[in-house]
Amino acid sequence: MANSTAKENILNKIKQALDHPVPLPFVLDEPDASLYEIAVEELEIIFAENFAKLQGKFIFCADEKELHLQLHHLISSREWMKIYCNENQWNALYSNTINLESCDASITGCECLVARTGTIVMSAAQQSGRTVSVYAPIHICIAYTSQLVYDIKDALQVVKEKHSTIPSLITFASGPSRTADIEKTLVTGVHGPKEVYLFLVDTTTVNP
Template sequence: MANSTAKKNILNKIKQALDTPVPLPFELNNEAVNVFQPAKEELEIIFAEAFTKLQGKFIFCADENELHAQLQLLISSKEWMKIFCNEDQWNVLYSNTLNLESCDAAITGCEYLVARTGTIVMSAAQQSGRTVSVYAPIHICIAFTNQLVYDIKDALQFFKEKYIAIPSLITFASGPSRTADIEKTLVTGVHGPKEVYLFLVDKTA
């Protein structure tokens, strides 16, 4: 009987609270207001600074001819013999292995670049799929300046406009993988690529 009375009292209090809710101590959020200040520099510069702070390797190319020259120079200088790429735009030029598990480096494109955080945004809708960018020991991403956005919310908005159905996986990669789980010592390449190269090709013309 006592338990029944206590339960009834609690339910009555809940009902009273719902009937007379306490006003919020702050106004409703205005989605149009940006949390972060708008970009004051060119997005290329903002991205390059953020990306390199996260130990990413950034290479700017004036056009696709310079891209090919710089990328071939990198591959040659590092003596990478097995390059994996399954994206139509690049595989004819660079791919020479079908074995992702034993490759030296892998090349992918991306969906967008988030300038504020230095983040490469990829998705399962790309030809590279889910695994290429995280499985290879070296990840080389080729992007264009027209893929730059300022903030993550901008990238997500473009996803909504680009796809009828949002891809099953969206990946946000900010530099090489790293962890400090082991004795609080920062180690790179534990859960993904140990090096990430971003070739940004100017496409303003």
């Protein structure tokens, strides 16, 4: 009898809840409404802050000249002897090895940058292909301010419009590889690069 009474009480509560539903915390007739706050700062600033939070290393360059000075300084100061690059735009300037497996660092471009999450978006349609950004112990990405978008859906739209077909692989890289699977201790570089550098070039005077 007690079990029957408890069941009836539960059913009555469910019925009452259905008769008087709690208002939903969002408007149903706005399917295109953003789930996130609209950007109030420049995308460069938002991206840099979020990228740094994820242990990414951000370098802003006023133009191409500063890009090359900063990048040469980084390579020299870290004493990287083997740089792998498969991008025509920078291959002749930086690449000095054809062995990705034994390189010190790799250089790639990207499809775009997602400011809200501090994410580098790459795809298999790029010259670097699938492996360059994840195989090398250090990943250096060169991007331009014109490639900044606010949210992931904007990035997907950029990739879709840029290529005649959706690339077979789209990669979202937010800082260096990391995992906490082992004793809940955060370890970087387990499934990819230990360090990720993002050189962002201002495009007010330069076209990517």
